Amino acid sequence: MGNIFAIRPGTSKDKQPIGMGSHLDTQPAGGRYDGILGVQAALEVLRTLHENNVQTHCPVALIDWTNEEGARFPGAMMCSGVWSTKSATSLEDCYEVKDSEGCTMRKALQDIGYLGETPCDYRENGLESYFELHIEQGPKLESANKKVGVVTGVQGMKWFSVRCSGREGHSGTTPMDQRSDALVTAARFVAAVSETAKATSLGVATVGVINNDTQSQATIPSGVEFIIDIRCSTDQILEELCTAIFKSFDEIIQRENDGTSYDIVRTWGLPESIFHEDCIQAVRSAAINEVGEAQIMDIKSSAGHDAAWCSTVVKSSMIFVPSKDGISHNPAEYTTPEDCTLGAQVLLQAVLSYDKGCSPD
Amino acid sequence: MGNIFAIRPGTSKDKQPIGMGSHLDTQPAGGRYDGILGVQAALEVLRTLHENNVQTHCPVALIDWTNEEGARFPGAMMCSGVWSTKSATSLEDCYEVKDSEGCTMRKALQDIGYLGETPCDYRENGLESYFELHIEQGPKLESANKKVGVVTGVQGMKWFSVRCSGREGHSGTTPMDQRSDALVTAARFVAAVSETAKATSLGVATVGVINNDTQSQATIPSGVEFIIDIRCSTDQILEELCTAIFKSFDEIIQRENDGTSYDIVRTWGLPESIFHEDCIQAVRSAAINEVGEAQIMDIKSSAGHDAAWCSTVVKSSMIFVPSKDGISHNPAEYTTPEDCTLGAQVLLQAVLSYDKGCSPD
Numbered sequence: 001m002g003n004i005f006a007i008r009p010g011t012s013k014d015k016q017p018i019g020m021g022s023h024l025d026t027q028p029a030g031g032r033y034d035g036i037l038g039v040q041a042a043l044e045v046l047r048t049l050h051e052n053n054v055q056t057h058c059p060v061a062l063i064d065w066t067n068e069e070g071a072r073f074p075g076a077m078m079c080s081g082v083w084s085t086k087s088a089t090s091l092e093d094c095y096e097v098k099d100s101e102g103c104t105m106r107k108a109l110q111d112i113g114y115l116g117e118t119p120c121d122y123r124e125n126g127l128e129s130y131f132e133l134h135i136e137q138g139p140k141l142e143s144a145n146k147k148v149g150v151v152t153g154v155q156g157m158k159w160f161s162v163r164c165s166g167r168e169g170h171s172g173t174t175p176m177d178q179r180s181d182a183l184v185t186a187a188r189f190v191a192a193v194s195e196t197a198k199a200t201s202l203g204v205a206t207v208g209v210i211n212n213d214t215q216s217q218a219t220i221p222s223g224v225e226f227i228i229d230i231r232c233s234t235d236q237i238l239e240e241l242c243t244a245i246f247k248s249f250d251e252i253i254q255r256e257n258d259g260t261s262y263d264i265v266r267t268w269g270l271p272e273s274i275f276h277e278d279c280i281q282a283v284r285s286a287a288i289n290e291v292g293e294a295q296i297m298d299i300k301s302s303a304g305h306d307a308a309w310c311s312t313v314v315k316s317s318m319i320f321v322p323s324k325d326g327i328s329h330n331p332a333e334y335t336t337p338e339d340c341t342l343g344a345q346v347l348l349q350a351v352l353s354y355d356k357g358c359s360p361d
Numbered sequence: 362m363g364n365i366f367a368i369r370p371g372t373s374k375d376k377q378p379i380g381m382g383s384h385l386d387t388q389p390a391g392g393r394y395d396g397i398l399g400v401q402a403a404l405e406v407l408r409t410l411h412e413n414n415v416q417t418h419c420p421v422a423l424i425d426w427t428n429e430e431g432a433r434f435p436g437a438m439m440c441s442g443v444w445s446t447k448s449a450t451s452l453e454d455c456y457e458v459k460d461s462e463g464c465t466m467r468k469a470l471q472d473i474g475y476l477g478e479t480p481c482d483y484r485e486n487g488l489e490s491y492f493e494l495h496i497e498q499g500p501k502l503e504s505a506n507k508k509v510g511v512v513t514g515v516q517g518m519k520w521f522s523v524r525c526s527g528r529e530g531h532s533g534t535t536p537m538d539q540r541s542d543a544l545v546t547a548a549r550f551v552a553a554v555s556e557t558a559k560a561t562s563l564g565v566a567t568v569g570v571i572n573n574d575t576q577s578q579a580t581i582p583s584g585v586e587f588i589i590d591i592r593c594s595t596d597q598i599l600e601e602l603c604t605a606i607f608k609s610f611d612e613i614i615q616r617e618n619d620g621t622s623y624d625i626v627r628t629w630g631l632p633e634s635i636f637h638e639d640c641i642q643a644v645r646s647a648a649i650n651e652v653g654e655a656q657i658m659d660i661k662s663s664a665g666h667d668a669a670w671c672s673t674v675v676k677s678s679m680i681f682v683p684s685k686d687g688i689s690h691n692p693a694e695y696t697t698p699e700d701c702t703l704g705a706q707v708l709l710q711a712v713l714s715y716d717k718g719c720s721p722d
Contacts, residue, residue, distance in 0.1 A: 027575075027579065028577055029529055029575055029577075029580065030580075069577075069579065070578065070579070071579075074578070076578070137531045137533070137534040138535065138536075139534075139536070159578055168688075168690055168691035168692075169689065169690060169691060170395075170498045170499070170663075170689040170691075171565065171567035171569055171590045171690075172498070172499075172590070172592045172662075172663040172664035173497070173498040173500075173687065174565070174687065174689075175499075175500070176558050176565055176566075183568055183569075183571065184555045184568075187548040187550075187551035187552045187568075188548070189548075190548035191545060194537070194540075194545045197537050204532065204533065204535070204536070204537055205537075206542070206579075206581055207548075208532055208573075208575065208577050208579060208580050208581065210576075212570065212571050213390075214388075214389055215569070215571075216389055216390075216432050216569050216570065216690075217569045217590050218430065218431070218432075218437060218567075218569060219389075219390065219391075219690040219691075220567055220569065220690070222390075229533070231532070303531055303534050326530075326534065326535065326539070327528075327530060328530065328535075329529055329579060329580040330531075330583075
């Protein structure tokens with residue numbers, strides 16, 4: 001899948017590498033930190049180990065996971081998902097995914113020489129554990145005036161594709177009360193997604209993609225498709241919010257009774273992740289060493305990360321550093337150089353602390 | 362502009378042609394009658410005159426107007442508008458309009474050899490009068506159990522491009538109460554367009570085109586654009602409905618107070634048209650001769666037609682025949698062969714009746 005593993009050997013012949021990494025791809029209008037910080041910091045850790053002739057017991061790996069955002073090839077955290085073998089989408093399925101210009105993932109990898117021979121499977125190319133430094137992408141650290149987030153897990157998330165169907169008609173001649181307008185129904189649904197998430201306080205729900213089949217000024221739309229992204233702190237709460245949103249759709253259809261209808265397909269999901277205490281503890285002690293207990297907080301990630309898939313097969317945790325104004329997936333995304341440095345320092349110390357626990361000495 | 366005029370000479374050396382015609386282009390998911398019937402029937406009229414050696418006083422012209430739907434090159438009734446010289450969009454403006462693949466109108470005409478040398482201007486290539494046969498595209502004739510509509514005018518219409526602006530953000534980490542989601546605001550607007558038109562009963566309003574800048578599942582949309590098509594029986598009522606719709610937008614912005622905003626640009630308009638009594642009378646008498654007074658009705662067109670622009674510079678009227686279930690801009694569009702024949706017959710008789718009025722005998 002084009003995942004890149006750069007491994008620095010350890011003294012042990014038996015141990016698998018302690019992984020560090022994230023992803024280099026971004027959203028179409030994303031910023032410069034989401035993912036990239038985690039890869040750059042891992043590179044800095046490897047350099048620091050090298051320049052200081054530090055011998056670790058376990059090998060240490062820098063990893064760049066391909067297509068985390070799913071922005072070019074639909075399907076977020078695609079390639080860590082394949083590596084974990086726990087994603088519903090197999091390697092062969094992923095190879096056939098197409099970008100908006102019809103190019104498959106397989107062809108894109110082939111064209112850049114990244115359709116490698118190393119199996120993309122944790123059982124053949126495994127890790128001892130996995131640590132990921134990432135910007136928070138939300139406002140919690142900044143609001144609480146904390147410097148480091150010790151990440152204990154990732155919330156559950158699901159994506160649904162919703163298709164509203166109506167009846168095409170002429171925009172001038174079709175009386176308002178004889179219309180079956182798929183876009184008006186889709187519009188009511190999009191508003192309901194936001195209003196239901198707000199009213200229930202169960203989590204967040206977003207429509208980020210919408211497509212209208214006809215796209216003609218003078219034609220009443222008969223087919224509109226949109227994608228909902230729903231995220232909650234646990235899988236059970238996620239189910240509750242999904243149910244509430246779909247109930248609001250049914251209420252709209254019944255109330256309007258205009259002949260429009262809808263179908264829902266679940267397109268993607270990431271179960272709630274609970275990180276491993278060994279790794280959480282390695283991050284926590286490293287963070288306390290760097291900035292003291294008053295400056296850190298435990299946090300659950302609201303965004304999906306490659307660490308979520310990794311945690312299904314190896315011990316994992318993450319380190320968060322603050323995002324200015326909580327903004328991400330936006331060119332205004334910003335983390336200070338000092339906070340980036342601090343994150344890299346905590347990553348280094350967490351890896352060394354974990355490695356120490358593996359050492360027979 | 363690629364308009365096609367096929368002129369059969371009359372006996373008079375001074376008179377300009379009596380025009381008959383419509384358009385051959387369709388909506389992306391349009392039917393087989395909208396426009397095409399008017400051109401085919403005009404061809405049949407020319408053939409009938411020829412086969413029966415009928416000498417008319419005025420020349421008689423078959424006209425196919427280019428790009429009436431504005432489906433490929435945005436801007437409905439584009440080329441009859443240029444010919445009339447009364448449209449706000451000039452010939453040079455129209456040449457620069459691009460299709461969705463970036464091809465200009467000028468290039469498209471050039472490529473098929475239709476960038477002709479005949480001036481597209483009624484003052485240089487004029488008509489004595491203009492008759493257009495068209496399917497009704499609405500349910501009025503069918504509901505009233507009538508066979509022929511004598512069209513007395515065309516309602517006024519305006520198109521507006523609305524741009525909603527918000528702030529990009531991560532769909533997982535941005536709390537619901539800190540969002541400025543342009544698509545949620547656009548969705549509320551789209552629903553309000555429909556609800557305001559329904560509640561006021563002033564006319565019809567439709568959103569047929571919507572575009573979201575980011576189109577990424579995990580990004581809160583910051584820019585969404587859509588087009589509103591508003592039509593009312595008179596220009597004054599049209600102004601009232603536009604005002605009511607924009608007022609509903611302001612109310613949404615004030616009520617939600619989520620930092621989203623909007624801009625509106627008027628992209629296109631067609632003033633209310635009132636057809637000429639001479640032509641209306643020619644159509645009416647022809648229709649009465651064919652089916653009797655009980656089977657005809659006066660009707661105002663809810664759809665725009667090339668006859669609307671023609672009527673600004675020459676005497677004009679139209680003939681409507683019934684549309685099954687009032688459906689148009691839809692592959693299910695249907696008019697019976699008998700009604701198509703009847704329409705062509707009324708067109709022939711209206712042209713001959715008008716021509717008789719021009720004859721010195």
